Amino acid sequence: MGEVKKLKTREEISSECKWDIEKVYATNEAWEKDFEILKKKAEKIKDFSGKLSQPTVLLDYFKVKEDISRLADKLFIFAHLKSDEDRANSTYQSLKDKIDTYLAELRSLGAFFVPEILSLPEDYIEKSIAEVKDLEMYKFLLEDILKMKPHVLSKELEELVASVSDCLEAPGNIFSMLTNADMTFPIIKDESGNDIELTEGNYSGFVRSKDRSVREAAFKALFSAYDKFKNTIATSLTSSIKNNVFIAKTRKYSSALESSLKPNNIPLEVYDNAINTINSNIESLHRYVRIKKKLLGLEEIHMYDLYVPVIDIEKENIEFKKGVEIVKEGLHPLGKEYLSIFDEGIKEGWIDVYENKGKRGGAYSWGCYDTMPYVLLNYNNDLNDVSTLAHEMGHSIHSYYSRKTQPYIYADYELFCAEVASTTNEALLIHYLINRETQKSKKLYLINQELEQIRTTVFRQLMFAEFEKITHESIEKGNPLTAKDLCSIWHELNVKYFGPDMIVDEEIDMEWARIPHFYSDFYVYQYATGYAAASAFAKSILEQGNEAVNKYIGFLKSGGSDYPINILKKAGVDMTTPAPLEATLQRFNELLDMLEQ
Template identity: 70%
Template sequence: MRRIVKELKNRDEINSEYKWDIEKVYENTEVWEKDFNKLKNMALGLKEFQGKLHNAEELLEFLKLDEKVSRLANTLMIYAFLKSDEDTANTTFQALKNKIEIYSAELMTMGAFFVPEILSLGEESILKEIEELPDLRTYKFMLKNILRRKPHTLSREMEELMASVSDCLNAPSSIFSMLTNADIKFPVIKDEEGKEVELTEGNYSKYIKSKDVKVRKDVFEALFNTYSNYKNTLATSLTSSIKNFAFNAKTRKYKSSLECSLHPNDISTEVYDNAIKAINDNLDSLHRYVKIKKKLLGLDEIHMYDLYVPVIDTPKSHIEFDEAVSIVEKALAPLGEEYLSIFNQGIDNRWIDIYENRGKRSGAYSWGCYDTMPYVLLNYNYELNDVSTLAHEMGHSIHSYYSRREQPYIYADYTLFCAEVASTVNECLLINYLIENEKDEKKRLYLINTQLEQIRTTVFRQIMFAEFEKITHENIDKGIPLTSEDLCRIYHELNVKYFGKDMIVDKEIDMEWSRIPHFYSDFYVYQYATGYSAANSFVKAISQNGKESVNKYKGFLKSGGCDYPINILKKAGVDMTTSKPIEDTINRFKELLDMLDK
């Protein structure tokens, strides 16, 4: 009997209407190459300003040229990286990506004199230059922020050296991405109907939620056992990335890698530690969730692969993308007509690359630059979770749209601390809309569980990741080596602590650290939890105060990076220096548990 396997489409088999309009950036690689050569010629002019920045006019001219160079480099990078992500096995775009990546390191060396020279001038001299030339006032916050970094800035020669090795220091992330996206192949598994399907990172999220325990157990074991086959390579890749970050922190005279990560955005290490503490103090609510889930699923024992299965039986969802767009649009209505018009502009103008194809980068993201559209990569799989991902990534993109529209180039990028707020506001509005408008009690309970899962995965899970990062970085900072066995042990112990005595922590989960790309963006993940908590505060205010709170929220979206993130949020009505936003989110989690555990 002939075996039938459901295979992924190749990139060229997908209609252009379902792909992002990346050709709007560059029509083809030839045009890209012309701009690349233009960039190289233009960038040579940067060196001519070395030693002249004490003069206000020269400083202004340098900043203008630096903006032109940076904007062109960013545009080149967006095209190369996004084209490469369309099909990670495409060697043409691998080469293009490598080319701009290598040159970016060279470009950094050309302007490496800027920060040391500004620091040598000092605050008094800089403020005098700004007074002499009013056109420099735009740059005041940026310049004062640089002066804050004086204790951690190196000599010009050392800054040039650090810039020149940046590409090498990013190698672990590139190796991880290539190994997990292009080279690792997962086994064929059987779905609920017994049909053979090629397992991918993209469809794993679908099958791990299967009501058939055999299906979810099989995909769980297939995925993590495949990663386990590469555990030593993946451990070396991750620990090398951590060592590189530790090297950077030590070289720049920070007390720790954590301080090095948080200091540029004026966030104290206590904010990070307090987030971990707030969750650890409330793990009993997560333990209760596991216990309720075990009871509602009718299980004698609950395993890690049971975590994602809905506790309430509902008909299988198959939500076409157009329907997903309609649902999200209705959910975002409280944000007003202007916000909705930007959302629809993104749909109509092909910001989004919608469906999975062979070789396409897994997961989802929003990415673009000042002179491109804020693009969205999806791997849409017709599930409710995919609708939520659409809302989430468009939250990022509309945040970027507002920031780039309202801020000058130098302040158009928001910080990582603020990055997850806008995306999660959209997620919260979506799930609240679905719960409020569902008449069927069974489906409503399903949605309540979905919101519980959002909080579990976005707050509890991300803080567990953050705690894993804290432990691993502290070990490396102290010079303690970590093997794959060490990483698995640390990860296993955290799962035992977080999920409690009712959960059977299967050995396969010990390898989960090896598939988390965010671990290569040091100390990023805790911001999902702080972001969710801030978002929860915004949504609560919008539901209570309407237009007044919407305007404050839009003020946050328009602020970009014109101030430190804690200040931007505080101005919009959310104080992240306190534990209140996280505690409010945990209280919402407890309320939802009460609804579920009737």
């Protein structure tokens, strides 16, 4: 029996492979000092209550609020990123809890703002801007508030909702702590017979293994661990859904879905059309399963066979530095300026590269107006990790452009646009990899990789979106959902999506329990719409060159200065139609044709 390979501790990871979060705060003491300053500054907000009818006072309010918010953002980012380095580190868990709790109080201090603006005369904004020209910058923000008038509560109720916001986030926090810090996974054997500690970080590698017994063992081990906590996780998820429904009802929306989409001016039809479009084209996914089953030479295809490449090539060990170079080559069509920002991110410590004991799983890009856009990875030296690097740097460079171009109040892009830049990078990368490859087997492998991108980002995420819609509507109707109910819904969706050739193993019924995005209401459908928009951008960049790049960079610079649908439309992508998603599905079918040839 080989030696069990243990995860490195945080201290064992070299500093050059860690993000430079100390650029935000060099010490915990500096953080504590700013936290005390924040609490003192925040008291100033109350002084503006009842005085916003004076345009000069309104302008002063915006300036004071920005100063306080930017300081709060820095404190929040530092505490959360340090906590994510090692979820078992109680020092940073304490800082995180401290700022999270205080931010709920801070939101309640400013809860008077929206109700007071809505109480003012209809022509107030226009007259105020005429009187104080510097208020012009806030016109879109103020007009957006007015559109939300039917859903804004009284000052007292807004304060109440703000004060309990930290409590409403509890289900997601409980899920995160359980799955990242407290849960442990079994030991399994790798392809060489070595005992390996299974983690969420290395699971993706095992489930892609050419050795079927390895991927089956990893699959069963992972979901057996979740199954032990199914009732706890079901309670946390349904509590989160109930919170969404509570907020929707409190704010007088017709549904939790409307509550999520309407503030960003996204028509509900965009969500429903996406699910309907994918259901109308579900046979394409069934065809993929049939082809995969045939190419893998399987009598039966199981859920744990989904991620293994259909073409058998030797696994390439791609060290991080090599991965960086591959991504840069793939992103070459975006031009020198974009690549120079990418280089800056690598050199200036944006990225936390490798997995360590206690580190949050997965990957993300995060930061604020006054920090770098930080990237968390769990890089494991394979091609999927290279793609993840491209994806997360897409987010980060989007944030970089947005924060450099927009004022603070419009620097954050909305969720509907959030996955577009990241997925455009992935689309450009896979196009580059397919085009440069001369070896037939590797080319087919890469074609399969693009098929997998579409399967996981479009089909899979819209299956997730359908699950969210079913579960929210069930609770809205007063029907409780147990772990058994959630498993049943998930099973039926897998049967529908993967078709008659797929053996839908009972272990997959627990998969809903490991999806952190379900704690961000109606987020996942935006991966699919984002992929569709990204495909449109990538196609135009490759076919039209500089003109398309300039439009795309304009999109990256727009931040939240307009509604997402409008920002994309200005850049040439209309998401109110099914056309972008249909074009993506057409590409999926073209790739299937290539695979069958």
